[in-house]
Amino acid sequence: MTELEQRRRTVQTALAGHKIDALLVSSPANIRYLTGYAGSNGLALVTPSETHFFTDPRYALEASATITCKLHIAKRPLIEEVAGIVKRKKLKKIGVEPAWLNLDQHQKLKDLLPLGASLKPLPGIVDTLRMTKSQAEIDHIRKSVRVNSEAYARTLRRVRLGMKERDIAAELDYQMRLHGAEKPAFDTIVAAGARTALPHAQPTDKRLEENDLLLIDMGACLDGYMSDMTRMAFLGPPTKRVKTLYDAVLEAQMAAIEAVKPGVTAARVDGAAREVLKRRGLDRQFVHSTGHGLGLEIHESPRIGKKDHTKLTAGMVITIEPGAYIDSFGGVRIEDTVLVTPNGCEILTPTTKEFVHL
Amino acid sequence: MTELEQRRRTVQTALAGHKIDALLVSSPANIRYLTGYAGSNGLALVTPSETHFFTDPRYALEASATITCKLHIAKRPLIEEVAGIVKRKKLKKIGVEPAWLNLDQHQKLKDLLPLGASLKPLPGIVDTLRMTKSQAEIDHIRKSVRVNSEAYARTLRRVRLGMKERDIAAELDYQMRLHGAEKPAFDTIVAAGARTALPHAQPTDKRLEENDLLLIDMGACLDGYMSDMTRMAFLGPPTKRVKTLYDAVLEAQMAAIEAVKPGVTAARVDGAAREVLKRRGLDRQFVHSTGHGLGLEIHESPRIGKKDHTKLTAGMVITIEPGAYIDSFGGVRIEDTVLVTPNGCEILTPTTKEFVHL
Numbered sequence: 001m002t003e004l005e006q007r008r009r010t011v012q013t014a015l016a017g018h019k020i021d022a023l024l025v026s027s028p029a030n031i032r033y034l035t036g037y038a039g040s041n042g043l044a045l046v047t048p049s050e051t052h053f054f055t056d057p058r059y060a061l062e063a064s065a066t067i068t069c070k071l072h073i074a075k076r077p078l079i080e081e082v083a084g085i086v087k088r089k090k091l092k093k094i095g096v097e098p099a100w101l102n103l104d105q106h107q108k109l110k111d112l113l114p115l116g117a118s119l120k121p122l123p124g125i126v127d128t129l130r131m132t133k134s135q136a137e138i139d140h141i142r143k144s145v146r147v148n149s150e151a152y153a154r155t156l157r158r159v160r161l162g163m164k165e166r167d168i169a170a171e172l173d174y175q176m177r178l179h180g181a182e183k184p185a186f187d188t189i190v191a192a193g194a195r196t197a198l199p200h201a202q203p204t205d206k207r208l209e210e211n212d213l214l215l216i217d218m219g220a221c222l223d224g225y226m227s228d229m230t231r232m233a234f235l236g237p238p239t240k241r242v243k244t245l246y247d248a249v250l251e252a253q254m255a256a257i258e259a260v261k262p263g264v265t266a267a268r269v270d271g272a273a274r275e276v277l278k279r280r281g282l283d284r285q286f287v288h289s290t291g292h293g294l295g296l297e298i299h300e301s302p303r304i305g306k307k308d309h310t311k312l313t314a315g316m317v318i319t320i321e322p323g324a325y326i327d328s329f330g331g332v333r334i335e336d337t338v339l340v341t342p343n344g345c346e347i348l349t350p351t352t353k354e355f356v357h358l
Numbered sequence: 359m360t361e362l363e364q365r366r367r368t369v370q371t372a373l374a375g376h377k378i379d380a381l382l383v384s385s386p387a388n389i390r391y392l393t394g395y396a397g398s399n400g401l402a403l404v405t406p407s408e409t410h411f412f413t414d415p416r417y418a419l420e421a422s423a424t425i426t427c428k429l430h431i432a433k434r435p436l437i438e439e440v441a442g443i444v445k446r447k448k449l450k451k452i453g454v455e456p457a458w459l460n461l462d463q464h465q466k467l468k469d470l471l472p473l474g475a476s477l478k479p480l481p482g483i484v485d486t487l488r489m490t491k492s493q494a495e496i497d498h499i500r501k502s503v504r505v506n507s508e509a510y511a512r513t514l515r516r517v518r519l520g521m522k523e524r525d526i527a528a529e530l531d532y533q534m535r536l537h538g539a540e541k542p543a544f545d546t547i548v549a550a551g552a553r554t555a556l557p558h559a560q561p562t563d564k565r566l567e568e569n570d571l572l573l574i575d576m577g578a579c580l581d582g583y584m585s586d587m588t589r590m591a592f593l594g595p596p597t598k599r600v601k602t603l604y605d606a607v608l609e610a611q612m613a614a615i616e617a618v619k620p621g622v623t624a625a626r627v628d629g630a631a632r633e634v635l636k637r638r639g640l641d642r643q644f645v646h647s648t649g650h651g652l653g654l655e656i657h658e659s660p661r662i663g664k665k666d667h668t669k670l671t672a673g674m675v676i677t678i679e680p681g682a683y684i685d686s687f688g689g690v691r692i693e694d695t696v697l698v699t700p701n702g703c704e705i706l707t708p709t710t711k712e713f714v715h716l
């Protein structure tokens with residue numbers, strides 16, 4: 001059995017436990033996980049005995065060459081085709097993914113269902129499976145992480161005073177692609193100077209100046225799998241204040257990594273970073289959670305935050321990325337992609353965390 | 359009044375006609391259209407007297423510097439904050455965007471609403487406004503189109519036998535960025551040889567060979583505004599069969615462009631392309647619609663397809679992109695970004711449609 005078949009089998013087996021006759025999968029990442037389809041218009045319906053995949057004629061040739069479950073090429077809206085199968089197979093209770101089905105599709109499907117059939121929102125069935133990565137998935141992520149770090153290293157060598165944030169981001173993305181990435185995992189963040197205090201800064205025409213902090217947050221998407229890393233540099237010899245900030249965040253990051261092992265909750269890992277920053281008087285400057293799972297999506301379960309009590313298990317891949325942001329001064333974030341192992345964790349990101357001076 | 363204020367005013371004025379006390383805006387493009395916010399976590403609530411914008415602390419500094427309506431920085435899920443305002447302002451009937459609100463958020467909001475308040479799905483209120491572009495928006499699109507064509511020209515000069523689809527795509531995206539684009543408008547399509555028969559091909563390691571057709575479908579995103587263009591080239595002197603295919607698609611594209619003017623329906627423009635391909639015996643090889651609106655999103659209303667009877671008006675920006683795809687031989691698509699003008703249309707895309715031989 002192939003890995004895709006195994007995954008579909010696992011979902012099929014889970015249906016009865018949720019008291020449903022089928023699961024409609026709308027999340028693009030879940031669809032890719034179960035069928036391999038990576039295009040922009042697909043739906044999957046998993047029944048106890050088979051999986052149906054639906055797409056439109058633009059993808060007909062590709063899909064017929066690659067899809068190994070029941071393939072439906074629909075000229076009408078896919079949701080109508082799904083309703084047709086529900087009718088034909090006399091399915092009664094259909095689970096749907098509430099975070100991925102919009103009101104519009106939900107209403108259309110409801111209107112088309114035969115009498116006696118109904119929809120049941122069931123979050124996270126496939127997402128929960130995806131939390132724990134297979135060996136093949138871990139290999140993909142390792143490759144993605146390596147390519148990402150390689151692109152970072154090659155770009156950093158070219159960074160000079162006077163360069164624009166925007167041009168550094170363009171170079172990072174280009175290097176990533178040249179080394180095999182399909183695309184960036186998200187809009188690459190390059191922020192300099194006081195703009196580093198914006199955790200999700202979009203690169204601008206700001207040029208690097210002396211004594212600027214430089215924050216680079218980047219990830220690659222390779223074979224569909226994501227990586228995620230944040231590194232800091234300083235333009236010139238770092239001031240004492242900047243070094244203190246950097247050291248505090250690094251200590252918090254290492255404390256969180258130290259806490260990662262099977263059985264520990266996501267909230268506990270988040271707490272480990274938060275406690276360090278609190279001791280340094282920086283807890284109110286840490287305005288986001290410590291990290292997140294990643295894989296086919298850049299943000300997956302679990303969320304390494306205060307309220308997520310998921311217990312970590314070996315095979316999970318998460319980011320650890322505390323930060324501290326000081327308005328009109330600047331911010332520091334340090335982020336690695338980390339694999340939970342049977343005894344603790346492995347930092348996948350090979351890039352040094354020494355505070356680089358350019 | 360700024361353009362953003364005018365847009366909000368227009369939506370506010372429209373609320374009464376839809377018998378709602380407020381509109382919850384969930385579409386990222388609609389949020390950007392009304393507030394200027396371009397991040398990844400925002401919601402807007404338009405009431406007759408004011409617009410509320412909600413985001414999380416990661417965006418606090420940026421948002422407080424740029425948002426000109428009521429700003430709420432929420433530590434809890436944004437939808438809870440929205441419910442709070444609904445309660446405080448005693449709003450009763452809340453319009454929601456059914457294509458952009460997922461079941462999850464819909465349920466949460468319903469559960470939090472005060473007694474007597476309810477939700478009403480209302481598709482397209484903001485989307486309809488966005489169909490007709492302002493002068494400032496048209497200027498943004500012109501710039502996006504120009505940068506896109508410049509990146510294409512610079513890359514095409516470097517295309518050689520033996521290059522990989524993937525590397526051409528990387529170069530196109532890099533050139534785009536160097537010339538001012540924020541990012542590609544969508545995953546750049548580069549397909550060579552028989553792979554051109556896949557309308558949505560993802561670039562692979564396939565290398566350019568002699569007598570390969572080459573299809574490049576690319577767009578830039580600049581100041582948030584999209585462009586979209588498809589061009590074909592041939593590696594060597596084109597064969598008769600390929601020339602015939604190219605000429606048929608070009609004739610269809612020109613016929614559709616010829617049909618574009620205010621008052622004509624989208625379906626009629628689609629029909630103009632389809633009739634030409636039918637005369638050439640290629641109508642069954644044309645497996646998608648003729649085009650789509652574009653602006654803050656790469657696919658917007660109207661859809662230039664059989665079933666869309668929207669009448670074109672001056673200020674709409676659409677693509678015209680018929681194609682014909684022949685399994686295991688190859689496909690041709692030719693696409694321009696086109697502005698509907700008072701008397702007809704203007705082709706914004708400056709790149710030649712001569713069939714290029716490399």
